[in-house]
Amino acid sequence: MELSVLLFLTSGLFLGWSLGANDAANVFGTAVGTRMVRFGTAAVVCSIFVVLGAVISGSGAAHTLGQLGSVNAIAGSFMVALAAGLSVYLMTKWGLPVSTSQAIVGAIIGWNLFTESVTDSDTLLKIVATWIACPILAGFFAIILMKIVKAFFQVIKLHLLRLDAYTRFALIFAGAFGSYSLGANNIANVMGVFVDVSPFTDFQIAGLLTLSSVEQLFLLGAIAIAVGVFTYSKRVMFTVGAGLMPMSPVAAWVVVIAHSIVLFVFASEGLEHLLASGGLPTIPLVPVSSSQAVVGGVIGLGLMRGGKDIDWKLVGNIGLGWITTPLMSALVCFVCLFFVQNVFDQRVYREVHYVLSEPVLEKLGERGLVTEDLAGLKDTEYRSAREFLDAFQRNTFLTSQDEKRALRIAELRPIEIDSETMDGLDQDWLSPEQFAAVKRLAGVRFDHVWQLERILASISPDWHRMENTTVNKLHNKELERKIQYLVRYFEIRE
Amino acid sequence: MYFQKVTSLFGRTRALESQVDEFLDKVTEAGLVFSRAVRVYLQHGACADFDAFLTQESTIEGREDVLRRSIEVELYARTLIPDLRADVLRLLEDIDSLVNAYEGHLFRISIQQPDVPEEFHQGFLDLTETVVTCVDSVVLAARSFFRDIESVRDHASKTMFFESEADKISTKLQRGIFASELPLQRKIHLRYFVERIDDVANKAEDVADSLQIYTIKRKI
Numbered sequence: 276m277e278l279s280v281l282l283f284l285t286s287g288l289f290l291g292w293s294l295g296a297n298d299a300a301n302v303f304g305t306a307v308g309t310r311m312v313r314f315g316t317a318a319v320v321c322s323i324f325v326v327l328g329a330v331i332s333g334s335g336a337a338h339t340l341g342q343l344g345s346v347n348a349i350a351g352s353f354m355v356a357l358a359a360g361l362s363v364y365l366m367t368k369w370g371l372p373v374s375t376s377q378a379i380v381g382a383i384i385g386w387n388l389f390t391e392s393v394t395d396s397d398t399l400l401k402i403v404a405t406w407i408a409c410p411i412l413a414g415f416f417a418i419i420l421m422k423i424v425k426a427f428f429q430v431i432k433l434h435l436l437r438l439d440a441y442t443r444f445a446l447i448f449a450g451a452f453g454s455y456s457l458g459a460n461n462i463a464n465v466m467g468v469f470v471d472v473s474p475f476t477d478f479q480i481a482g483l484l485t486l487s488s489v490e491q492l493f494l495l496g497a498i499a500i501a502v503g504v505f506t507y508s509k510r511v512m513f514t515v516g517a518g519l520m521p522m523s524p525v526a527a528w529v530v531v532i533a534h535s536i537v538l539f540v541f542a543s544e545g546l547e548h549l550l551a552s553g554g555l556p557t558i559p560l561v562p563v564s565s566s567q568a569v570v571g572g573v574i575g576l577g578l579m580r581g582g583k584d585i586d587w588k589l590v591g592n593i594g595l596g597w598i599t600t601p602l603m604s605a606l607v608c609f610v611c612l613f614f615v616q617n618v619f620d621q622r623v624y625r626e627v628h629y630v631l632s633e634p635v636l637e638k639l640g641e642r643g644l645v646t647e648d649l650a651g652l653k654d655t656e657y658r659s660a661r662e663f664l665d666a667f668q669r670n671t672f673l674t675s676q677d678e679k680r681a682l683r684i685a686e687l688r689p690i691e692i693d694s695e696t697m698d699g700l701d702q703d704w705l706s707p708e709q710f711a712a713v714k715r716l717a718g719v720r721f722d723h724v725w726q727l728e729r730i731l732a733s734i735s736p737d738w739h740r741m742e743n744t745t746v747n748k749l750h751n752k753e754l755e756r757k758i759q760y761l762v763r764y765f766e767i768r769e
Numbered sequence: 770m771y772f773q774k775v776t777s778l779f780g781r782t783r784a785l786e787s788q789v790d791e792f793l794d795k796v797t798e799a800g801l802v803f804s805r806a807v808r809v810y811l812q813h814g815a816c817a818d819f820d821a822f823l824t825q826e827s828t829i830e831g832r833e834d835v836l837r838r839s840i841e842v843e844l845y846a847r848t849l850i851p852d853l854r855a856d857v858l859r860l861l862e863d864i865d866s867l868v869n870a871y872e873g874h875l876f877r878i879s880i881q882q883p884d885v886p887e888e889f890h891q892g893f894l895d896l897t898e899t900v901v902t903c904v905d906s907v908v909l910a911a912r913s914f915f916r917d918i919e920s921v922r923d924h925a926s927k928t929m930f931f932e933s934e935a936d937k938i939s940t941k942l943q944r945g946i947f948a949s950e951l952p953l954q955r956k957i958h959l960r961y962f963v964e965r966i967d968d969v970a971n972k973a974e975d976v977a978d979s980l981q982i983y984t985i986k987r988k989i
Contacts, residue, residue, distance in 0.1 A: 310851035435857075435915045435987075436789070439850045440782040523852055523987070 283349050284469055286357040288499040291465040293363035294375045295325070295503020298461070300511035301372065301534065301565040302453030305527035305573070306446035307509070308516010311439075314509055320447060321454040322501030328458025329497035330490050346386055350621035351612065352468040358382040358608035362600050370510040370518070371596040374564035377402055379464055381601030385608030390624040391659035393682060396675050405564050406597050412541060413568035414575025417533035421576055424529060442524045449531045456538075457565075458497055466496035514593075515569055520577045520584040530572035537568045544749055551745040567597065629663035629685040630656045630722075638684050638725060644677055656687070688724050689767040692716040700764060705757060708737040713761065724762055731758075785843050789915060792836040792861065796868055796908045799829045800901040803871040807878075807897045807966075811890045815882050823875045830872045837861050856983040863976045864911060867904050870969045877965065883958050886951065892942040896966050899938055903931035903970040907977050914980055914987070921984045928977040935970035939963050 303317040346352045359378040366373040380398060387394045433441070475488040486494070516527065539546065542563045550557045570593055577585035615621045631639075631652045639649075648670040657663035660682055667673060667681060694717035702710055712735035721727045731738035740754055741747035806822035813819070840861060844854050885893060910924035946959045 310848065313848070429919060432917045434786050435850060435853070436782050436786050437779075440779055521852075524850075 280349075280469075283353040284495075286353045286360065287465050287469055287496060290356040290360035290363075290375075290379075291496045291499030292503035292507075293360040293367060294461055294465060295500035295505075296367045296507035297363050297373060297503075297511055298375055298457055298565065299325075299454070299504040299508040300515045301569045302457060302531065303446075303450045303508075304372070304512040304515030304569065305522060305530045306450055306516065306524075307512040308514075308518070309522055309524050309527045311443050311446055311524045311527060312450070314512065316447070317450060317512070318505045318508070320451050321457075321504050324451045324454035325458035325500045325504070326494065326497040328455035328460075329462035329493045329500070330458075332455070332459035333462035333493050333497075345383060345392075346468065347625045347627070348622050349468070350615055351386055351390075351623040354611050354615055354623060355379070355382040355386050355608055356465075356468070358385060358604050358611060361607055362604040365603070366596050366600055367507060367511055369592075369596070370514040371593050372511050372515055372566040372570060373596050373600045374405070374566045375461065376464065377405070377564060377597070377601045378604045381604030382608040384601070385605035386612060386624070388605070389609050389612045391661040392624075392627070393660040393664060393678065395679065402601055405567060406594075409537065409541075409563045409567040410571025410574065412563075413533050413537045413571035414578065416536050417529055417572040417575035418579045420529045420533050420536075421526065421579060424525060428525075439524065442528055445528050446524070446531065449528065449535065453531065453535060453565075458500065461500070462493050462496050465500065466492050514589070515573065518589055519570070519573045519586055519593075522573065522576070526576050530569060530576065533572040533575070534565060534568040537571075538563055538565060544752070547745060548749045551748075557745050626658055627660065628656050628658060628687040629660065629682065630654065630687055631685060632722070634726070635685050635723065639681060642680055642684065644671075644673075644681060684723065684725060686724070687722055688762060690721045690724070690727055690762055690765045691767050692719050692765050694718060696764075701760075704760075706737050708735045709757065711735065712738055720767075724758065727761065728758055781843075781847070782849075785840065785849070786915075788836055788840050788843075790912075792833065792840065793864070793908050793912055795829050795833050795836070796864055797905055799826060799833070799868045799871050800904050802826050802829065803875065804897050804901045806875050808894060810878055811885060811893060815879055819879070823879055826872045826875050830868050833865055833868050837865050853983065853987060856979075856986065860911060860914070860976070860980065860983065863972070863979065864908070867907075867969060867972055867976070870965075870972060874962075874965050874969070878962070881958070883962050884955065885959065885962075886949070888949075889942060889945060889959065892938065892945060893963075893966075896935060896938045896942060896963065899931055899935045900966055900970045900973075903928055903935055903973045906931060907973040907980070910977055910980050914984060918984055918987055921980055925977040925981050928973055932970045932974040935967050939967035 299318075299321050303312065303321055306312040307314050307317050346355050356379075359375070359382040362378045362381065363373060363375050380402060384394050384399075386392070428438070469492060470489055475491040477485060477487050478491075479485050516522065522530070540558055541560060544560070547557045547560060570590075574585060574590060612623050616623045631649055632654055636649065636653065649667070652666055652670065655666070657666060663682070663685060664673070664678060673681060692713065694714075697714060697717065700710065700713065705713070709731075712731050715734055716727075716730065719730075721730075728738070728740075732740065738754065741750050743751070802822050802825050806819055806826065809816065809819045809822060841858055844850065844857065848854075850857060906924050906927040910921050910928060913920040913924055942963050943960055946956050946963070949956070951959075
């Protein structure tokens with residue numbers, strides 16, 4: 276194993292640790308803050324389920340690099356993860372619940388700025404939209420749920436002690452469930468980038484269970500999350516559970532459930548697909564953050580009571596933390612990338628070149644982008660996305676949607692389907708037809724990803740992109756993941 | 770193992786619930802014993818029957834203390850109802866003090882053996898009955914606090930009503946005592962007992978007041 280890989284791995288582990296320290300508070304904060312569940316119990320349950328979620332369900336996402344996927348050099352990933360981890364760590368130190376994924380996105384924006392890559396304006400909009408939409412939705416759900424729960428208790432008249440026992444059980448159950456999803460959803464962000472350089476080899480436990488190298492990597496990441504939960508999450512838990520306002524145990528449970536509902540209903544592509552395939556109207560997907568949902572839930576209940584108990588100063592600090600986190604993350608990342616590149620002489624990004632070759636112009640034309648004015652730029656190679664777009668826009672007007680499309684089409688990504696390494700492809704994931712189609716392309720070279728995509732689709736219907744509808748969204752996304760996997764696998768690296 | 774832990778958690782909760790119920794039952798029982806004992810004393814003085822009631826009251830009080838301590842230990846050892854624990858303990862202690870007051874008054878009667886003229890018997894009986902009813906309604910309010918939070922207010926207002934009834938009876942009784950031809954030392958002695966018995970209703974009212982506050986906290 277290369278020492279550098281191990282070193283780079285540490286930043287992923289650090290990010291995992293910060294994630295554990297911060298995000299565990301979303302699932303167990305209210306339970307611990309109201310002293311219904313002891314911190315020790317919460318930490319043990321949370322750790323076990325985070326590990327299970329990461330190793331069992333997280334492996335499904337092994338082919339997804341998480342949001343860090345766009346960062347194309349390992350030293351860059353190292354810095355992005357480190358910057359995000361550092362921002363989350365600082366916020367956690369101040370006891371403020373923040374969104375880990377926003378910290379990561381912030382760091383990626385820092386990387387984008389440093390490398391002159393283009394930041395998707397939708398991503399920025401998403402961050403801002405989450406600050407507003409997510410807490411409001413969670414607060415709304417918490418209020419409705421609280422009203423239902425109250426009405427229910429008026430009818431069944433449970434003994435105070437029995438209510439206490441049931442609530443305790445429900446809080447642990449909800450926390451365990453939340454921890455499982457925390458592990459499953461976030462492990463790709465913590466360890467995803469290291470999948471390709473995993474230093475582990477598969478091994479068997481007592482001849483019964485095989486742990487693949489990816490599973491071992493995820494296990495390691497999950498352990499880092501668990502360590503974060505144990506060592507540092509207590510403060511944020513108390514901020515969420517007791518600092519914002521005094522809460523009853525039932526209210527604590529309502530907040531956790533409202534947060535899960537918001538995450539499930541407004542972020543679940545699975546649910547959207549299910550509704551769409553049943554011919555039912557779908558619920559619009561909104562970007563959500565679990566930290567923001569929990570805080571929104573607590574504030575919602577506080578407002579229901581007239582808002583007098585809410586510590587508005589703390590709410591202000593939390594809100595400020597949400598804005599500061601991505602900004603700080605971006606700044607730290609930018610500055611550190613500069614040092615890593617210039618002082619430690621590490622390559623933090625691989626240049627991505629863009630070219631307006633004949634096939635590219637043709638493809639742009641197919642996609643309805645005006646190409647007549649671009650004749651003068653033909654065959655010029657650009658060394659960064661910024662440079663390419665500047666040249667492009669001098670000649671023709673582009674909307675942000677067009678920009679994305681043009682970048683995707685013109686990006687140079689030399690790929691060669693190597694017959695020797697082909698058998699190493701994950702044949703459980705690719706369908707036999709898909710694999711056969713790839714096999715037929717042995718020895719063929721492509722300059723652009725879309726060329727590979729087009730030819731694969733012409734060989735096998737299994738590689739066909741479906742019409743862009745809600746029902747087909749999941750299929751197309753999965754196809755896109757597979758294409759990206761092939762690209763990474765067969766990419767010609769200088 | 771986890772399953773066992775969960776079932777034992779629910780099992781122990783049920784056991785604790787019955788302890789709380791028994792604790793409140795005992796208060797009602799103590800009230801019945803108290804009113805019987807006063808009646809017997811007025812009719813026959815500190816006779817054997819009165820002593821038997823006194824012993825019974827002491828046993829109830831002893832059991833009440835055992836239950837209260839056991840509930841307290843259980844609540845703290847298992848960190849149950851963390852948000853309301855302090856209120857519940859305070860409630861149990863206050864209610865326990867009502868039983869202590871019943872027992873204490875019977876002891877005082879037994880030791881001091883006040884000589885109550887027959888014309889005041891009915892007044893003493895009415896006062897005792899009203900005080901016991903007042904305590905019973907605060908016990909109902911306490912039961913509601915555990916099971917049916919919305920009814921606490923109803924029972925608490927009944928407690929207030931009986932407390933003011935007890936005050937009226939006590940005032941009337943004291944006026945009668947001091948207007949009588951009895952020597953001053955007997956008047957003062959009788960007044961002492963009237964005030965003591967009436968004081969139980971005042972204590973019950975205080976418990977009802979606190980209960981209303983606990984209820985507001987529980988509703989949050």
